[in-house]
Amino acid sequence: MLTTPATSRQKLSHHTPYLVLDETEPNGEGGQVETTTVFLTASPCPIGCRMCDLHRHTLPGPTPEGVVAEQIDAALAKRPRRGWLKLYNSGNFFDPQSIPVSDYEAIALRCEGFSRLVVENHPRFGAERLRRFRDRLPVQLEVAVGLETVQPRWLNRLAKQMTRDEFDRYARWLAGEGVDLRVFLILGVPGVTAREATRWARLSVRHALAASARHISLIPARIGEGWSGLGDQLPSLSMDVLGEIQRAVLRDADGRAAVTIDVWDIDRAERGFEDLCRRNLTQQPD
Numbered sequence: 001m002l003t004t005p006a007t008s009r010q011k012l013s014h015h016t017p018y019l020v021l022d023e024t025e026p027n028g029e030g031g032q033v034e035t036t037t038v039f040l041t042a043s044p045c046p047i048g049c050r051m052c053d054l055h056r057h058t059l060p061g062p063t064p065e066g067v068v069a070e071q072i073d074a075a076l077a078k079r080p081r082r083g084w085l086k087l088y089n090s091g092n093f094f095d096p097q098s099i100p101v102s103d104y105e106a107i108a109l110r111c112e113g114f115s116r117l118v119v120e121n122h123p124r125f126g127a128e129r130l131r132r133f134r135d136r137l138p139v140q141l142e143v144a145v146g147l148e149t150v151q152p153r154w155l156n157r158l159a160k161q162m163t164r165d166e167f168d169r170y171a172r173w174l175a176g177e178g179v180d181l182r183v184f185l186i187l188g189v190p191g192v193t194a195r196e197a198t199r200w201a202r203l204s205v206r207h208a209l210a211a212s213a214r215h216i217s218l219i220p221a222r223i224g225e226g227w228s229g230l231g232d233q234l235p236s237l238s239m240d241v242l243g244e245i246q247r248a249v250l251r252d253a254d255g256r257a258a259v260t261i262d263v264w265d266i267d268r269a270e271r272g273f274e275d276l277c278r279r280n281l282t283q284q285p286d
């Protein structure tokens with residue numbers, strides 16, 4: 001089931017999420033798990049990475065108290081509460097402007113029935129708030145962090161406000177707190193060829209594996225509204241290239257982490273790629 005309650009910033013409402021997706025994803029143990037992803041309508045991310053276009057789906061100011069729980073209720077009203085839940089807020093979950101701290105209790109209550117909650121966060125936000133929220137949760141917490149790429153200088157060029165060392169320290173801290181790590185990587189930056197994009201994707205996956213990521217999600221770079229006008233210099237990654245990358249990173253991971261390629265933005269006509277992904281996944285070591 002796919003719900004798209006809003007299609008442009010003008011139509012956004014703080015009473016409803018801007019998108020809800022029902023998917024299955026690999027559980028990292030050789031199986032699949034039902035997953036509900038709720039894209040919350042919340043305040044803009046203050047980090048402002050250059051390649052990011054998520055601000056299109058945000059409210060002009062801080063998220064009002066109480067509305068996040070309201071949005072989750074709207075998303076889950078007709079859905080079974082089982083499997084995994086992702087609450088993505090086009091920013092950082094532990095940014096109090098985006099997810100008010102006073103809402104933590106109500107959000108935690110709404111995770112009952114699921115077995116895992118995945119949220120996104122940047123290392124700059126809220127160690128103490130993370131602990132406070134985790135302690136209320138009835139489910140395993142997983143934090144997704146955008147490492148993006150280990151290609152030299154690119155974290156700086158993306159204005160990511162995070163170095164590789166800071167990412168590594170945060171990954172170790174999460175592990176010490178009993179929180180699982182998911183890593184987002186972009187596939188391709190402006191000015192590289194498809195071959196170079198593949199090479200850097202593999203090196204980035206290896207870095208994420210060394211940081212004990214439980215799940216690594218590769219996201220083909222979208223032109224979107226980001227990239228400071230350089231979007232037309234992104235490499236063109238054909239379905240064949242994406243399939244090759246997927247096979248290579250699955251070999252590199254060797255079962256130590258679930259590794260997926262995000263196909264949310266790939267045209268429906270090209271959904272043959274999903275079949276290719278499934279075929280590759282059947283070759284993934286358990």
Ligand code: SF4
Nearest residue numbers: 045047048049052091
């Ligand atoms: S930290 Fe994440 S949400 Fe914020 S601008 Fe960067 S990529 Fe976008």
